[in-house]
Amino acid sequence: MTEPSRILLVRLSSLGDILHALPALRSLRSAFPEARIDWLVEQKMKFLLRAVPGIDEIQAVDTRTWRKRPWSIQAAADFWGLVRRLRARKYDLALDFQGLLKTGLLSYLSGAKCRFGFSRQLVRERPAHWFYNRTLDKPHADVNVVRLNLALAQAAGGHEVSLISPLQTTEEDLRTIEILLGKEQLSSYAIINPGGGWATKRWNPARYGQLAARVQRELDLAVAVTTGPDEVHLYQEIRKHCGNSAPRHFPVSFSQLIPLCLKASLFIGGDTGPFHLACALGTPVVGIFGPTSPQRNGPISGNDESVVRVLPCSFCYGRACPTQNECMDISVDEVFEAVVRRLARTGARRKV
Numbered sequence: 001m002t003e004p005s006r007i008l009l010v011r012l013s014s015l016g017d018i019l020h021a022l023p024a025l026r027s028l029r030s031a032f033p034e035a036r037i038d039w040l041v042e043q044k045m046k047f048l049l050r051a052v053p054g055i056d057e058i059q060a061v062d063t064r065t066w067r068k069r070p071w072s073i074q075a076a077a078d079f080w081g082l083v084r085r086l087r088a089r090k091y092d093l094a095l096d097f098q099g100l101l102k103t104g105l106l107s108y109l110s111g112a113k114c115r116f117g118f119s120r121q122l123v124r125e126r127p128a129h130w131f132y133n134r135t136l137d138k139p140h141a142d143v144n145v146v147r148l149n150l151a152l153a154q155a156a157g158g159h160e161v162s163l164i165s166p167l168q169t170t171e172e173d174l175r176t177i178e179i180l181l182g183k184e185q186l187s188s189y190a191i192i193n194p195g196g197g198w199a200t201k202r203w204n205p206a207r208y209g210q211l212a213a214r215v216q217r218e219l220d221l222a223v224a225v226t227t228g229p230d231e232v233h234l235y236q237e238i239r240k241h242c243g244n245s246a247p248r249h250f251p252v253s254f255s256q257l258i259p260l261c262l263k264a265s266l267f268i269g270g271d272t273g274p275f276h277l278a279c280a281l282g283t284p285v286v287g288i289f290g291p292t293s294p295q296r297n298g299p300i301s302g303n304d305e306s307v308v309r310v311l312p313c314s315f316c317y318g319r320a321c322p323t324q325n326e327c328m329d330i331s332v333d334e335v336f337e338a339v340v341r342r343l344a345r346t347g348a349r350r351k352v
Helices: 015-020 022-031 043-049 063-068 073-088 101-109 126-131 145-155 171-184 205-218 232-240 254-263 273-281 332-346
Strands: 006-010 036-042 057-061 093-096 114-118 134-136 189-193 222-226 248-250 266-270 285-289 305-308
Touching: 006 022, 006 101, 015 022, 015 043, 015 145, 015 273, 022 036, 022 145, 036 043, 043 057, 043 254, 057 073, 063 073, 073 101, 093 101, 101 114, 101 126, 114 126, 114 145, 134 145, 171 254, 189 205, 189 273, 205 222, 205 232, 205 332, 222 232, 222 254, 232 248, 254 273, 266 273, 266 332, 273 285, 285 332, 305 332
Parallel strands: 006 036, 006 093, 036 057, 093 114, 114 134, 189 222, 189 266, 222 248, 266 285, 285 305
Antiparallel strands: none
């Protein structure tokens, strides 16, 4: 394969999965510094890629609207308009990190001469691999998805790079967080993020409350709870179980979460976008896992901690559970001990 001058990366969603592909982008940028590298992503995820250095153009698509009215004239016009836009870029190389039928098809319709994707054993939807002319075979053992994405980039000629991914933050967001931390008089703190897109991935907020109380009381480390727009009730439940040591509540935006994570001593949470943001930035983390495997979806640093209760049904990747989410029945003691171990490795147990 000749050195590509125009590269298209395909990873439409979701937040954590896009973050998992950032080292692959950096791998290709390192190997092909003069190449044009574009990223095809869902419109609603475009905000994340604006914080990512090394992308020449973000190609946004709204597949949700297409699915709502798949046979409408407008959907057809939008779809073929996207195809024409992609073909006009004359890509030499396309890499599909998602492995769905739609992403495989879009990589094919981009007109790229060389199309890399995962083998039929690795793609999420089997027909996707029909659209590739180069594939990455399944490794002998389960591999963290970040390393798997990086391996796909390296198969296309990418370099070995660090798995930590710097993200850009605006002066406004940085100043907002500095003012917030100054107002709360926090120089050292742990973040607890109790939310998550899947209910099955969420640890009991009452236990997060008990954990926050112990971290503040026994480790003398302040706790800040971050929540999304529809998750304020999770903070309220946490606060009810903290006794007199209520943690701070920081309902920050995603872009503000970047500097907040960079300044944090620790991040505690489940398999969610904010957790993977902390991992990508190199923030020390403790992950709480149930329906998803920490070996595949967990932190990439060997210093980080994953807490998991292994059952016969573990790692089902189910969004609903017939057994009352038993895999997330993890004790406060187990998570607290993981917090102590992780902080000991970084010397982060400091006075507030």
